[in-house]
Amino acid sequence: MPMPARIEWTDSDTNHPVFSARWHSESGAAAPRRVVVADDTTKAATAHRLACEGTALLWRGDFHGARHLLAAMARRVDRKPPPPGRTPADAFHQHRRARGHRARVLGMLLVLLDGEYGLVGECDPVGGRGLALRRAPDVRAACRAAYGPPGGPTAVSLRELLGVVGAHEWRVKGVPVPALDGARIHPHYGVFSPVRGEYVDLVARAPLPVAAGRDAPRPRTAFDIGTGTGVLAAVLARRGLDRVVATDINPRALACARENAQLLGLQGLVEVAAPGLFPAGGRAALVVCNPPWLPARPTSAVEQGVYDPGGAMLSAFLGGLAARLVPGGEGWLVLSDLAERLQLRSREALLGEIATAGLRVVDRLDTVPRHPRAADAADPLHAARAAEVTSLWRLAPDSF
Incomplete structure (x- = not known):
């Protein structure tokens, strides 16, 4: 097993330089x-320049000062927006490159966690603890969960840590789901939150x-492929299916789906399978999949x-669907047309994949986005987001 990566820094103000x-x-x-070590005297311009050059800054000052510095660095990054794309696809790739650069630069502001995930301003190389950052929040529960x-002692990006803390707050608070x-x-x-409820509503109202x-x-069995939080599995169980098998390739998602089934009192109806795309065996009356909507490479867990590189999950679902359905069963593909509007995939290509998989379209239910970015x-x-349509494609094998 390879040794974990480490960082090193010097500090002339201590007995351990x-x-x-x-x-x-x-x-x-x-x-x-x-x-290099940074504190409340570090200027945003200096921090931005060092970060762009690939030098990380380990924070030792006031915690709120670190957040202010991060925000100031972000403003400097955002002063140079990406050039307008010649085509929707070009605009998308320019946007992704700009977001990647932004993430790399802002990821250079680091904080140190001690051996119990407490935020510290310096590290005791023997005991693994040190002096806490001033006004630092207690992030131990959030870090243990993530x-x-x-x-x-562990160094992490402050930007990532803030995401960990925010995600933990959502985990504790929960996301209300009208369909439930x-x-x-x-x-x-690291598990995508069901904040866009329109796709959940489609699954809740489509005719079985x-x-x-x-x-x-x-x-009456259903499979929820790529279950994530387990929200669609819960909706199907609430709709009266006798057994819903939830799958995912992400172990975090499986743990999340299992916990949500228990919290909703559905553990007797929702079965969380081992990691994988489809369950190990068996067929179902209904197979539902809400794959990642954009055929591009993800840059983080969430x-x-x-993002689904090359549309691999979409293709695997369509290719394996017919063999997983009982006679009279259907596959429900929940998919936005944002990739089509960004010219990352054509409608003809999607229909071609459906036909090649030996499937036919029974019906399609559409809805429009309600999220603020639209x-x-x-x-x-x-332009693409405002015109986006999310659809539930009802698919059945040609031979049925």
Whole structure:
């Protein structure tokens, strides 16, 4: 097993001029090769310049001062927006490159966690603890939930840590889901939150196939492929399916779906399978999949719910669907047409994949987005987002 990456820095104000700590990045960013100490005297212009050059800044001042510095660095990055794209696809790729640059620069402001995930201003190389950052919040519960058991002093990006803390707040508070009569889904860190409720509403109102109807022979089984938080599995269970098998390739998602099924009292109806796309065996009256909508490479754990490199998950779902359905069963593909509007995928290509998989379109239910970004005229992808349509494609094998 390879040794964990580490960072090193010097501090002439202590009796231990050379320090080191483990490096952790949820986005897979490499450990910075050069690290300098920053505090409340560090100017935003200096921090921005060093970060652009690849030098990380390890914070030792007031915690709120670190947040202010991060915001000031962000303003400097945002002063140079990406050039307008010649085509929607070009605009999308320019936007992604700009967001990647922004993430790299802002990810260079680091904080240090001690051996119990407490925020510290300096590291004791022997005991793994140190002097706490001034006005630092208690992030231990959030870090344990996201990172697992602590493993000694660890350096992380402040930007990532703020995301971890925010995700933990959402996990504790939960997200109300109208399709579940206002019951809450509790997303884990790294699992896409069901904040866009329109796609959930489609699954809640689409007519069940004959094989899954109330007069169908029992047991009536459904598969929820790529379950994420388990929200669609919960909706299907609430609609009267006798058994819903939830799958995902992400172990965090499986743990999240399992916890939400228990919180909703559905553990007897929702079965969370081992990691994988489809369950190990069996067929179902209904197979539902809400794959990532954009065929592009994710740059962080949470982006895996949005970006599907090369449309691999979409293709795998369509290719394996027919063999997983009982006679009279249907597959429900929940997909936005944003990729089409950005010229990342054509409608003809989607229909071609459906036909090649031996499937036919029974019906399609459409809805429009209700999220704030659809009305944000400053968004470089505003035209595509404003026109976006999310659809539930009802699919059945040609042979049925």
